[in-house]
Amino acid sequence: MKKSVFPAVIAILLALSLGCAGFADTEEGKETPSPETQERHQEAVPEKATVPMESSVTEHTVMVNDEPLTYAAKAELMPLFDDSGEEVARVFYVGYSQVDQDPVDRPITFAFNGGPGSSALFLHLGAFGPKSVRTTPSGIGLPRLPYVLEDNPQTLLDVTDLVFIDPVGTGYSRPSDLEDDRFFGVAEDIHWVAQFIRMYLTRENRWASPVYLAGESYGGVRGTGLASALMDIGIMPSGIILVSPVANYGDLVPDSGNDRPFIHDLSAMAAAAWYHKRLPEDLQSLPLSDVVSKAREWANGPYMAALWKGNGLSDEERSQVVSQLARFTSLPERDIRSLNLRIPTSVFLSGLLQDRREMISRYDGRLTGPGGWYNYGEDPMFTVGGAPYQTAFMHYLINDLDFSSDREYFSSNSEVIYRWNFQSGSETFVGYPNTVDLLASAMRRSDFLKVFVAIGSYDLTCTYDSILYTLGRLDVPSKRLSENVTVKVYDGGHMMYSNPQAKGELKGDLAEFYRREP
Incomplete structure (x- = not known):
């Protein structure tokens, strides 16, 4: 969108007027700004929020299975570009990789939550990351202050490297033009997250690594759609983890x-x-x-x-x-x-x-x-999942990951869902968003694509039966379904990992999932 030239003209005229009325002569005959002019100038140029353009890499250790695991953590705002090469957005992520491990055959998992409009905060600090929010012993009820992180012995970092993605509009991720809606829709979101993954694999030299996707809630729409989208650009995923997912809104919205x-x-x-x-x-x-x-x-x-x-x-x-x-x-x-x-x-x-x-x-x-x-x-x-997660994460970013920004971190952004183009995800020109056939297409194209589905017994958002119904619509040979799809039910809700016992069971099942060949 072209901007008016009038503000620039006004700024020039204002500068000229200040030059005439606001300067005093010095003994040398030179003009210097008066104190009043300096004060007005400072007010006319407000500070901008600091947004780090450079990545921060730190090294840490976590105990997993009673053994120390040393890893590198990278926090960064990665740019996204359009076809003309212009930067259109920056996507914030935190990536974790084991130190002194050959990345060629080591899996790498790209994880995201849902919403749409949610950052990866909950899978990051609730389930899979090397640190997790300290909760009550049962996971039920609001923990008391201070809200801090502790080592997560159930982290997936011993079996896969991890990249937690905050899609555009969430976390610190923003479009270059705040009015740009090209990121906010079912198909649009899938495209740009696929582009992020492509760029990450290139920049980190991880094209040879087995790629896994992990999505929660609306992350099921994103994850099932990404399976085919990645194949279309030459990336063959090895597995998809769906936590309390939705892939067809018709199964949820009456x-x-x-x-x-x-x-x-x-x-x-x-x-x-x-x-x-x-x-x-x-x-x-x-x-x-x-x-x-x-x-x-x-x-x-x-x-x-x-x-x-x-x-x-x-x-x-x-x-x-x-x-x-x-x-x-x-x-x-x-x-x-x-x-x-x-x-x-x-x-x-x-x-x-x-x-x-x-x-x-x-x-x-x-x-x-x-x-x-x-x-x-x-x-x-x-x-339970609001202030404890946000507070602990901000402290963690600044003090452990050495990453700080004046920009507000949106763990959840309601504006995104209001701007979301759900229609771009329907199978016909009208109807509910539905990416079931995209997953089926990916599974038909790859005989080794594994799918793991985690469901909470007490989830009344993405209910057990709605998920089973969705899986029952996959147009995939029955033998491939039985061999490649794993469904597990846990004693918990939408975020079943908030129950410490369920979290441990989930980790054990996923470790087996990564090891298992279809």
């Missing part, structure tokens, strides 16, 4: 013509109700796995059939459905009937512990917070 999410959500609601001891005795006395199985069987059978009938449902059939929904969710039958048999997630989050005026978290049904009605901005997970 509307008057889409009942799938109501079916997918029921088993997760039953799990949360079981955790809080709100189910009828015959269900409450069962193990969680049995409760979830019963809820899933009924949801995929009689419940789905009833929703399919719509207004053709008889009064008797409707009453039976109401009764079963009340059993699995513990919500009042009157409320379920008024909702036309379709329970929005926010209603369940508000209603389960209504007698205590508490809401439960959409991201982890075990977590509770005060409030008579669910408020997304006050979700209990945001409290």
